[in-house]
Amino acid sequence: MARNEHRSGSTLPVTPPTLADVAERAGVSRQTVSNAVNNPDLLRPDTLERVRQTIAELGYSPNRAARNLRTRTSSLIGLRFAPAQEGTANAAMDRFVHSLVEASEEVGYHVLLFPGDDEDPVGGYDNLLRSTAVDAFVVTDTYLGNPQAAWLTQQRAPFVAFGRPWEDDVARHVWVDVDGAAGIALATQHLIDRGHTRIAWIGWRKDSPIGEDRRSGWVRTMHQNGLSTTGLASRVEDVVHSGAEAAAVLLDESAPTAFVCASDTLAMGVLHTLWIRQLAPGRDIAVVGFDDSQVAQVYPVGLTSVRQPLEDVAVEIIRTIRALLTHQPVETRGVLLEPTLAIRESS
Amino acid sequence: MARNEHRSGSTLPVTPPTLADVAERAGVSRQTVSNAVNNPDLLRPDTLERVRQTIAELGYSPNRAARNLRTRTSSLIGLRFAPAQEGTANAAMDRFVHSLVEASEEVGYHVLLFPGDDEDPVGGYDNLLRSTAVDAFVVTDTYLGNPQAAWLTQQRAPFVAFGRPWEDDVARHVWVDVDGAAGIALATQHLIDRGHTRIAWIGWRKDSPIGEDRRSGWVRTMHQNGLSTTGLASRVEDVVHSGAEAAAVLLDESAPTAFVCASDTLAMGVLHTLWIRQLAPGRDIAVVGFDDSQVAQVYPVGLTSVRQPLEDVAVEIIRTIRALLTHQPVETRGVLLEPTLAIRESS
DNA sequence: CACCTCGATTGGATCGATCTAGGTCGATCG
DNA sequence: CGATCGACCTAGATCGATCCAATCGAGGTG
Numbered sequence: 001m002a003r004n005e006h007r008s009g010s011t012l013p014v015t016p017p018t019l020a021d022v023a024e025r026a027g028v029s030r031q032t033v034s035n036a037v038n039n040p041d042l043l044r045p046d047t048l049e050r051v052r053q054t055i056a057e058l059g060y061s062p063n064r065a066a067r068n069l070r071t072r073t074s075s076l077i078g079l080r081f082a083p084a085q086e087g088t089a090n091a092a093m094d095r096f097v098h099s100l101v102e103a104s105e106e107v108g109y110h111v112l113l114f115p116g117d118d119e120d121p122v123g124g125y126d127n128l129l130r131s132t133a134v135d136a137f138v139v140t141d142t143y144l145g146n147p148q149a150a151w152l153t154q155q156r157a158p159f160v161a162f163g164r165p166w167e168d169d170v171a172r173h174v175w176v177d178v179d180g181a182a183g184i185a186l187a188t189q190h191l192i193d194r195g196h197t198r199i200a201w202i203g204w205r206k207d208s209p210i211g212e213d214r215r216s217g218w219v220r221t222m223h224q225n226g227l228s229t230t231g232l233a234s235r236v237e238d239v240v241h242s243g244a245e246a247a248a249v250l251l252d253e254s255a256p257t258a259f260v261c262a263s264d265t266l267a268m269g270v271l272h273t274l275w276i277r278q279l280a281p282g283r284d285i286a287v288v289g290f291d292d293s294q295v296a297q298v299y300p301v302g303l304t305s306v307r308q309p310l311e312d313v314a315v316e317i318i319r320t321i322r323a324l325l326t327h328q329p330v331e332t333r334g335v336l337l338e339p340t341l342a343i344r345e346s347s
Numbered sequence: 348m349a350r351n352e353h354r355s356g357s358t359l360p361v362t363p364p365t366l367a368d369v370a371e372r373a374g375v376s377r378q379t380v381s382n383a384v385n386n387p388d389l390l391r392p393d394t395l396e397r398v399r400q401t402i403a404e405l406g407y408s409p410n411r412a413a414r415n416l417r418t419r420t421s422s423l424i425g426l427r428f429a430p431a432q433e434g435t436a437n438a439a440m441d442r443f444v445h446s447l448v449e450a451s452e453e454v455g456y457h458v459l460l461f462p463g464d465d466e467d468p469v470g471g472y473d474n475l476l477r478s479t480a481v482d483a484f485v486v487t488d489t490y491l492g493n494p495q496a497a498w499l500t501q502q503r504a505p506f507v508a509f510g511r512p513w514e515d516d517v518a519r520h521v522w523v524d525v526d527g528a529a530g531i532a533l534a535t536q537h538l539i540d541r542g543h544t545r546i547a548w549i550g551w552r553k554d555s556p557i558g559e560d561r562r563s564g565w566v567r568t569m570h571q572n573g574l575s576t577t578g579l580a581s582r583v584e585d586v587v588h589s590g591a592e593a594a595a596v597l598l599d600e601s602a603p604t605a606f607v608c609a610s611d612t613l614a615m616g617v618l619h620t621l622w623i624r625q626l627a628p629g630r631d632i633a634v635v636g637f638d639d640s641q642v643a644q645v646y647p648v649g650l651t652s653v654r655q656p657l658e659d660v661a662v663e664i665i666r667t668i669r670a671l672l673t674h675q676p677v678e679t680r681g682v683l684l685e686p687t688l689a690i691r692e693s694s
Numbered sequence: 695c696a697c698c699t700c701g702a703t704t705g706g707a708t709c710g711a712t713c714t715a716g717g718t719c720g721a722t723c724g
Numbered sequence: 725c726g727a728t729c730g731a732c733c734t735a736g737a738t739c740g741a742t743c744c745a746a747t748c749g750a751g752g753t754g
Contacts, residue, residue: 016477018710029734034712044732061477065415066710069739074412076459083445094441098430101460110480112423113448113458130363130408133457240645265645272647275622295642298587298612300619365740376704381742391702413740416709 017058026054037062077104077321078134080124081113082141092291092308093140096162099314100138107322109135122151129157136321138162142175143210149173158324160317164334166209174324176316176335180210180290183306183339184217184260187288190304190341191258192225196286200256201233202246202266211235214262214290232256236266243269251277257285258347264289264296267303271346286347302344309337364405373401384409424451424668425481427471428460429488439638439655440487443509446661447485454669456482469498476504483668485509489522496520505671507664511681513556521671523663523682527557527637530653530686531564531607534635537651537688538605539572543633547603548580549593549613558582561609561637579603583613590616598624604632605694611636611643614650618693633694649691656684 023030028051035042036051043051054060068074079100082093101111112134114124125148128134135158139148142163152159153173165171191199201218204211215233222229231254236242243266250256251273261267267289271281279285281301289296292307316335323330370377375398382389383398390398401407415421426447429440448458459481461471472495475481482505489496489510499506500520512518538546548565551558562580569576578601583589590613597603598620608614614636618628626632628648636643639654663682670677 016479019712020710030711031713031735032733035733038712042732047732059477061474063416063710064478064480065412065419065421066739067712068412069410069416069741070710070712072412072739081445081448081458083442095430097444097460098428098462101428101462105462111428111460113444113460115445115448115452127408130406131411132363133411240647244647268645268647275647293641295645298615298642299646300587300591300615300622366742367740377741378705378743379703382703385742389702394702410740413709414742416711416740417742419709 016063017060019060019062022051022054022058022060025058026051072132073135073325074133075109076112076134077109077318078112078114078125078128078137080116080137080140082116092293092310096140096310096314099311100317102311103314103318107318109318109321121146121148125152125157129155135325136160138317138321142166158321160320160324162313162317163210166213172333174320174330174333176313176320176337178308178313178339179336180214180306180339181217181220183290183308183341184214184262185221186217186339186341187260187290187304187306188218188221189225190343191260191286191288191347192221192227194258194286194347196258197227198232198254198256199227199258199260200247200250200254201229201260201262202243202250202270203233203235203262204238205235211262218260238263238265240265240269240272243267244272245269247273251285259285259287261287261289264291264293264303264305267305267346268295268299271299271301271303281346288341288347292342296342296344301346304344304347305342306339307342308339312337363410364407366407366409369398369401369405369407372405373398419479420482420672421480422456423459423481424456424665425459425461425472425475425484427463427484427487429463439640439657443487443657443661446658447664449658450661450665454665456665456668468493468495472499472504476502482672483507485664485668489513505668507667507671509660509664510557513560519680521667521677521680523660523667523684525655525660525686526683527561527653527686528564528567530637530655530688531561531609532568533564533686533688534607534637534651534653535565535568536572537690538607538633538635538694539568539574541605541633541694543605544574545579545601545603546574546605546607547594547597547601548576548607548609549590549597549617550580550582550609551585552582558609565607585610585612587612587616587619590614591619592616594620598632606632606634608634608636611638611640611650611652614652614693615642615646618646618648618650628693635688635694639689643689643691648693651691651694652689653686654689655686659684 019030019033023033033051036048040048104111114128117123125137137152137157137159139159139161142149142161142165149161149165149171161173161175164175164177188199199222201215203215206212219229234246234250236246243261247259247270259270261270267287270287274281274285281287287303289303289305292305296303296305320330366377366380370380375394380398383395387395451458461475464470472484484499484504484506486495486506486508487510489508489512496508496512496518508520508522511522511524535546546569548562550562553559566576581593581597583593590608594606594617606617608617614634617634621628621632628634634650636650636652639652643650643652667677
């Protein structure tokens, strides 16, 4: 059993030390070493210390594959990673993924990325699930008609969704989401506090539940403050020039003094129209976007934007996944977190 | 051995089928099933067909952990994932990670993310390496004084760097990089072709080898075209307002008609100054950035920008990693890829 | 017909950590 | 003083796929 007898202290041995190596060297059994790693409370302090010392000396770290095989877990969380769409400002994924990686590390998980395929949306999930390569999934794209959540539920695969199952009443999975309506309400109130009364909305098409939810935050806040929303709303595609056109029309027809947008992309369109018309963002016309993208941060006139608490979302997701995996009762089916407002020169 | 005899056809069985299950059901031995999966050539066509049929019927997929344990591989590639810095336009990581995930999938690898820690830069690498959790690493931050590449080399850990070992003559690891100087040369020549002769450079501080490399592309192209660079260069921090200030000073002192920048962040600063001075980007003054970030794409006046071929970088990195892992001789120590120019209204 | 070859197939051993059942030892108690 | 207890530790079995050496069987050869 005495493998790895001679090894250089500075380079990685050809084969890393095993639990048996540590046991032999420390003069204890394998199980004792295992306990030292996983259940230190079971060992007598002096034995624990001796084993730990040996572990440190040998630079031992449990072999992942062996542990995974025995325990039927992988400590990996699968995430389908789709790139940010070109031509839009949405870089939220980047920040979210990082938060997720951080939150995972804290509790001993790692994040495994796999590519998406629009033609076969569950293919990637299926492979990883059947080969028991991951313990759970984080699903980020729970938009209308997305079959993944339903499919995973049916497979009894543990997963948590970032995003509510909007339209789907039968969906019984666990989710974490950000209250977009509250974010827009925050933005709208902010503008009202600054003295604006004619605040326009530029959002997405009506078939987007997320867009309609965000819009409701604007409507609600306006009405709560006794302000009219008539003729002040526009619903367009999420591209820059659509936002620019909508802003131009609204300025001509309704003379708003402020714009609240469903995305930073649309807000960029508004800024473009203001620029063409020689109107100064923040001084002449206020603009607020959504997502606090890099564009909002880097744009010469800093764009005020609703910022999703992605760090908290990630922590909450990981917390929930742990609960699912340890078969603790999951107290709530959904968690809704409050966004904040990143205030900059544009408002 | 006949586990999983009765199972619902629609939901995942409590324990997935094993190779032994398939073997028994197909009336062959385990080894034969293994061969059907890994070395189909060894089987007689009719046997192969029968085994494949059974695999499909049972929905069998080899257990990753068991395979990993036996073969001492994981099919995982580790990538330290640091988030884009707030306040800069650099979203290249997002695109690169996606490309890497795609390229990995093609050859049966997956990407594992782990967090970075500036205080202990090799900690994450060390853990994954010692627990044999990944087969290789992709290292993206090979800047001056970064100990990771040297450390990994010393540990004999397989890895490929995205980025040249600039200053380090002794570094003998394998790398893939984008020729920034060629990209800037492309941008500069593009401006010269448009009739510009007074083209200014705004780059990073002198201690950045990447910045100096990019700058050399500007110098080279200017001189090749018989143009002077005197008084047309500025070196500043990579933040928007530094770019804006540098542009203002250069406009006052040297009256350039075009700017080439080491980053989109700096280019945004230039655009800011142009906006303040009521100068139209593209018509009055041309501007070119670097990285083709979302900002460049979304900015109302589309920003012409050097675009790194990150898809190709990823493919090349994966190709090299495969070569390293299969102990094929790696023919070249470094690969330099050519960027392209995304031309928009700003030039 | 015995012998040989070579492709196809088999069963046992193995990777390294963990689970399980059982064993050791000193302290406590009737 | 021997039985009992509990804290601590040990050894064998196990997870599932692959490696390895050995075997089987069909076809060819002298």
